[in-house]
Amino acid sequence: MIKITDKSRCCGCEACRSVCPKNCISMKADKEGFMYPQVDLSRCIDCKLCEEVCPVLHPASSTKAPLAYAGINNDTDIRLQSSSGGIFTLIAEQILQKNGVVFGACFDEHWNVIHRYTETKEGLSRFRGSKYVQSHIGDSFIQAKQFLDEGKKVLFSGTPCQIAGLKNFLRKPYQNLLTVDVVCHGVPSPKVWQKYLHESVCKVYHIRQSSSFPLADKVTDINFRSKEKGWKGFCMSLVYKNQKKEMIPFYNDTYMNVFLSNLSLRPSCYVCPAKLYHTQSDITLADFWGIDRLHPEIDDDKGCGLILVHNDHALSLLKGLNCQLQEQKLNEVIAFNPNIAHSVKEPVNRNFFYMIFHKTNFVSAYKASTSSALFMRIIRKIYR
Ligand SMILES: Cc1cc2nc3c(=O)[nH]c(=O)nc-3n(C[C@H](O)[C@H](O)[C@H](O)COP(=O)(O)OP(=O)(O)OC[C@H]3O[C@@H](n4cnc5c(N)ncnc54)[C@H](O)[C@@H]3O)c2cc1C
Ligand code: SF4
Ligand code: SF4
Ligand code: SF4
Known part of the structure; x- marks a missing residue:
């Protein structure tokens, strides 16, 4: 069963809690305010499922280099409401148009950051914009699996370690799942x-x-x-x-x-298990820092997104979005945004x-x- 002896070896994704067949894992905050799993030994049947799904114990094997694009949503209002190029909203709208469901991070009424889902375009506004706090996954992995098993299209967005946790939790590929993560600096408690x-x-x-x-x-x-x-x-x-x-x-x-x-970052963020080449997402979104140097002609200081595309399915979806796209050299964009590749x-x-x-x-x-x-x-x- 899962036992945290080194805090840098747990990113708090909650995959272990979500998979436990006995519901005997709960997430408890430590002194710093970060959540870690705690097992109720009296109910544990030692099935080891929690260890099997842990993205730190079982990180993704190396993935190939993604294609990189600069992306700017043609809808300036939505772009201004978003943190960078407003590309997340465009991707999410594609899924909603196909009667799908979108998971993302939002505030609750007490301004805690939590994961929730929406089936409406209006509901997307809560997910827009980066919240620099670790979000609570809650039952989102379990709900996403239910939707996937019903055959519904699901877009799940989050940090790279949350996407890695979700993929390990699901334990099989789903054609109706699209995952989007963000280049991640790390999360405060x-x-x-x-x-x-x-x-x-x-x-x-x-x-x-x-x-x-x-x-x-x-x-x-x-x-x-x-x-x-x-x-x-x-x-x-x-x-x-x-x-x-x-x-x-x-x-x-x-x-x-x-x-x-x-x-203020979580200990795991200094040794992140899900950086470039170890991400499990289909698309990674980031700020295109350096656009003013590389392509000043498209920088209007209203936000430009960097999009890393990890497979052909994601590429064909991207090409259908209502946005300006411009292919970039990966090494050039990493030079301006080292968090893509390094903790x-x-x-x-x-x-x-x-x-x-x-x-x-x-x-x-x-x-x-x-x-x-x-x-x-x-x-x-x-x-x-
Ligand atoms: C904690 C964090 C650290 C980041 N660090 C960097 C960085 O170092 N360099 C960089 O270039 N970009 C970083 N980003 C990504 C960047 O800020 C934008 O989120 C990204 O470019 C997408 O922008 P957008 O305009 O397309 O969409 P937006 O509408 O701005 O993005 C919303 C998306 O972010 C997700 N999100 C928001 N807050 C959280 C959260 N707390 N946990 C999980 N998911 C969240 C939502 O679910 C949604 O998918 C970070 C984002 C977060 C959340
Ligand atoms: S070993 Fe099985 S029962 Fe025990 S905590 Fe892990 S998942 Fe739950
Ligand atoms: S599955 Fe996630 S929450 Fe559970 S121990 Fe591993 S990293 Fe931590
Ligand atoms: S840097 Fe981001 S993805 Fe990596 S462990 Fe921290 S929160 Fe997770």
Whole structure:
């Protein structure tokens, strides 16, 4: 049965929990706020199914190099609502047109990030836009399997490790399944996200940070990737019930600083099991960073997507989308977006950040962590 002894060896995909025939695995949050499986030994029959489906224990064998495309949705409104080129919505609409069902990550009423499905075009708006928090899969793998067994077309979107978990959980190929993942920097814990949001609300409403209240009562909209000031200089946008709106450029926002300096990521993200050549998806979507250098003529700063196509079926679907497409050289796009192929490095001060983040506020934890990193660098230099 599954037993987590090294946290970097579990990406939290929930495939093990979803497959257990005895329902004896539950996901429990650790101190950092990341979920890990825990087995109720009294009910376990030692069938080993949970180990068989684990994408860390059983990663995909090497896949061939994908084709790379720049992609821009012709519908500018949808593109502006999306994080990069708005290609996800186009793919999803294709599936819905065939009476299919689309799974993706969205917010619940308390601004937690969770996986859900929709059968309507309107329902897609909840999935649009990157949420930089690990989403809870819940029963999505089980529901997707039910739809697939009924013969319905299913589009499942998520991080590469979630797609790997789904594919292992299904244990057989389905012709009616299409999978889309994103190039993945890594995911912060839900606990870090909720603390940031709680503190932001307290500041705006002048409430003491020790007080508790439902976030649903205070926040009406969140966008991690608002393009109001452009795609490349994107902002964290928070809209509150009291009409106040915050639009913070990503480089000034503490949550994004902590995320992009890799302090808050899940341990598995530093040794990701599902990077390029190990992904199990049909299509991978990303930001086309570097488009302003490679093809300035198509960059209008409203968002350009990078599309990696892993098989012929996905390629024929892509060619039918209502978008501008331009083939690219894979090595050139990787040079501008190293997260495609490589895991980010674990910072020396990560554990320090998580140790003090419980004890102080978000900004102080970030500041203390960056000065601790500087201190450690100086000590290392003196030692050398
Ligand atoms: C956690 C995370 C890290 C990323 N890191 C990078 C990166 O380093 N480099 C890069 O080029 N691109 C990265 N991306 C991808 C990029 O931000 C866009 O999501 C992608 O280009 C698709 O954009 P779009 O405009 O086509 O569609 P959008 O409408 O913007 O994308 C929505 C899609 O993202 C999925 N999604 C949103 N949040 C989550 C989540 N928390 N967990 C799982 N799936 C989610 C939805 O299910 C949907 O499929 C990341 C995305 C996420 C979610
Ligand atoms: S060994 Fe079988 S019964 Fe036990 S936890 Fe794993 S899947 Fe469940
Ligand atoms: S990686 Fe997924 S399947 Fe493996 S132990 Fe973690 S949650 Fe379970
Ligand atoms: S970096 Fe890898 S392990 Fe981490 S969430 Fe993304 S796909 Fe999963």
